[in-house]
Amino acid sequence: MSDYEMNALFRGNHSLLISNVVVDGRTVDISIDEKGMIASIGENERKEWKGEADFLIDGNGALALPGLVNTHTHAAMSLLRGYADDMILQDWLSQKIWPLEAHLTPKDVYWGTRLACNEMIRSGTTAFNDMYFIMDQAAKAVDQAGIRATLSYGFIDLANAEKREAECKATEQLAAHIRTLANPRIKFAVGPHSPYTCSPEGLKWCAEYAQAQKCGIHIHLSETEKEVNDCVAQYGRRPAAHVDECGILTPQTVAAHCCWLDEAECQLLGKRGVSAAHNPVSNMKLATNRAMPYPWLKAAGANVSLGTDGCSSNNNLDMFEEMKVAALLQKFYWNNPTILPAPEALAMATANGAKALGLPTGRLAAGTPADIILVSNRDACNVPIHNATSNLVYACNGYSVETTICNGRILMLDRGIPDEAEVLNEATEAAFKLVDRAKSA
C-alpha cells in the first residue's frame, strides 16, 4: 500500500471490506460503508478482490470482535503510571497522587489522554467512560485519537456551597463544550465523584441536571468499607440507598467499583436499571477486601460491565487483562470455578459495556457502527483455538489485537498506529515535566 493510500485509509470516509475473519466460529467478510456503519456480514465466498470497496483488509483468519468498552477510567492518569504503588490508599492519595495532580496543566491532560487512547487502540478498546478534570482537553484528545468516549467532569463539592457552585458551573461548561464539538463519538455525562465527596445537595443537582440533559451519570460507589461505614454514620443508610434518595440511580447511571454493596443494594441497582462497572485489578491492587458481588448483581438483573480504573491504580488500560482478572477474582472470591465463565466476561467487556454507555455498538451486526477489532490467530497465546472465547478471555492480552476500527475509521492496522511515536514522546515529556514541577514546588 502506498503512503498516499495509507493516509487515505486512516483518514476515514471510505468504504471498507474486511475479508476472511472469524465471527462466532464462521469465516466471514464484513463490509463497512462510507458512513462507518457495518453494511453486511456474510459468508466468506470471495475468490478475488473485485473492488467491492475503497479498501480491503485481509483478516487472514483473525478473530473479529466488537471493540471493547472500558466503562470506568481516568484516562489522563496514564501520565502517573508507576509513579507510586504498593502503598496504603490514604498515603498513596495524599502523599503522591494529589500533590502531583495539583500541578496538572491542560497540555498534560491532553497528552495524558492521547497516551491513554493510544494504549486503548492498541489493546482493542474503542470506547471509554472517563471522569477527570480539564475535560475540554480530554475531549480534544479523543476527537483526534478517533475513539469514542463519554466524558464527565469529576464533581466534588465537599459539602461546601461555594465549591458546589463552581462544580455546577464546570459541569455545565463541559456539557456546552461537548455540544459545540458535535462529534458523534464524544458524549457528555454528569460526574458526581462519590457519595463521600459530594453533598446530598450536590448529588441532587447532578441527578436533575442529567435528567434535563438526557445524559448519563458516572459515579464511584461503595469502593471501600470505610466509605460504607462513614455513609451509614452520617446519613443513616448505606451508599446505594443514599445516592438513590438523591436521584442518582437511573438506567443511564454507571456506578464504578460496587465492592461493598449488600444484597439489598444489588437488588436496588437491578430495579433501577443501573450499570455496575467492575474494576477487579484496581480493587485487588488497592486491597478493597471485597470483590464486587457479581452473583448478587446478576441475580438482581443489573447490567455488569468492566473498567480498568486509572493507570495509577492498575497500571494499564488492557481490557483483555481486565476480563481475565474479573473471571479469576469472582471464581476465587466466591470459591466456585463456574462463576463468571468466559462468555460472560466477554459480554461484560462488549455488549454490557455498550449498554452501560448507551452506545449502539458492542456487537457485530449490520446497521450498527463499525467498531471492530481483529485479534491475531497466529499469536502463540491463541494457538490452538479449541474455544475462541476461552482464548480471548484466559489466554490472550491486548497485544494480540492487530487491527482496531472505530466508527468505520481504521485507527490501527496490522499493529501500526500512524502517530504513535509522537504521542509517546509528547506524553513522556509531559509526565517528566509534571514530576519536576511538583518536586520544585
Next chain:
Amino acid sequence: MSDYEMNALFRGNHSLLISNVVVDGRTVDISIDEKGMIASIGENERKEWKGEADFLIDGNGALALPGLVNTHTHAAMSLLRGYADDMILQDWLSQKIWPLEAHLTPKDVYWGTRLACNEMIRSGTTAFNDMYFIMDQAAKAVDQAGIRATLSYGFIDLANAEKREAECKATEQLAAHIRTLANPRIKFAVGPHSPYTCSPEGLKWCAEYAQAQKCGIHIHLSETEKEVNDCVAQYGRRPAAHVDECGILTPQTVAAHCCWLDEAECQLLGKRGVSAAHNPVSNMKLATNRAMPYPWLKAAGANVSLGTDGCSSNNNLDMFEEMKVAALLQKFYWNNPTILPAPEALAMATANGAKALGLPTGRLAAGTPADIILVSNRDACNVPIHNATSNLVYACNGYSVETTICNGRILMLDRGIPDEAEVLNEATEAAFKLVDRAKSA
C-alpha cells in the same frame, strides 16, 4: 541484516554486543562471549560500532532483564489450551482433561512442548520447571527450542506396588536419557506428583533417588483443602509434615501451589530451604479458596518463586501476567496493598526462580550465562517510565518483550522467532487430531 547473517545469529556460538539497554536505571552495553557468558556490563560509551563482537544488537533504550524463570508448569498441556474451562476441578479432570490426555502421543508431547517453549520465548521466559509424561519428547523439544528446562516425570503410584515399580523405572529412564543428551540447558528432577497420588514408599524412593542423583525434586503440595483433610485423615499429619517425613523437603525441592500451608508448615519449608512456587492464576481460576501464605513463607525464610501452571488451568505461560496477579492476589487476600511490592514480584520471577532450579542465572552479572530479555520502552504500557520495576510488574505483559537470549543464543530478535510458523502449525494440527482421537474413542 542478510539471511545468512540472520541464520548465523540464531545458531549461536558467536560473540554479541547488546548496546544501549537500561539495567537498574543505567544505560549500559552488555557483551557476551562465544561460550554464551556475560563478559561485561559497562557504561554505554560507544560512539560507533567498531566490530567489538561478531554481532551487534542495538537495544534502543529497551529495559534489559534476566530471562524469567517459570518454576511450575506442564508445558505440553499447551495443546489443551481452552479445551475446558469454568468447571468444578473434579469434573474438569475426570470428564475433560484425563480422557484427552489418555490419547496423547509422543509427537503430541513434542509439539505441545515446542508450542509452550515458543510462547515462553515470546514472553521472556528462558527457563522452566516441567512435570509431565513422555518426557524424552519434552527434552527433544527443549533442546531444539533453545531454552532451559528442568524436566521431571510425574511419578504417580496410587499406593499400588506394581505401578510404583513402573514409575521408578520411568523416572530412572528419564534420568538416563537426559544424562545422554549432555545438554547443559536440560536438567533432570524427580517428580513425585503429590502426597495424595504417591504412597509414602513412593515418596521415600523419590527422595532417596534424588539424593543419589544430586538432582532436584518437583512436587505439588497443599493445593486444595480436600488434599489437606485427606492427608490428615490418612496419615495423622498435614501434607508438608507428611512429605518431610518421607525426605521430600530439601533445598533442591520445588513445592508447587502451597495454598493451604499453615504457619508451622511454612516454618518447616523455611527450615528445610524448600522453594515454594506460587501459581496465583491457576489457584484463582480453579478456586482453591486460599492464597499461598506468602507473608508466612517470607517470614520463615523460604524461597518463593513463581509458576504459571499448565495451559489448561491458566491459560497462558506469560510470567509478566503471573507477576502482576501474584502481587494483586496477595494484596487482596491479606487486605494490605503494601504486601508483595513490585520488586519482590520481579525477584520471584528472576533470582528466586533461578535459585529454586539451582541455575546460575536470574541476575545480570559478568561471569553468568547470558539469559537476557529486552523489554520495549516504546510500548504504550511502558510509557512513561517513572519506575521501571513498577511498569514491568503492573503495566507490561509478555508481549512487550522484543528480544530473548538464552545461554548467549538469540531465540527471538525484535519480536521475530525464526521457526514460529512451523511450530504453531504443527501444534495446531496435533491438538485437533488429539481431540478427534478422543472423540472417536
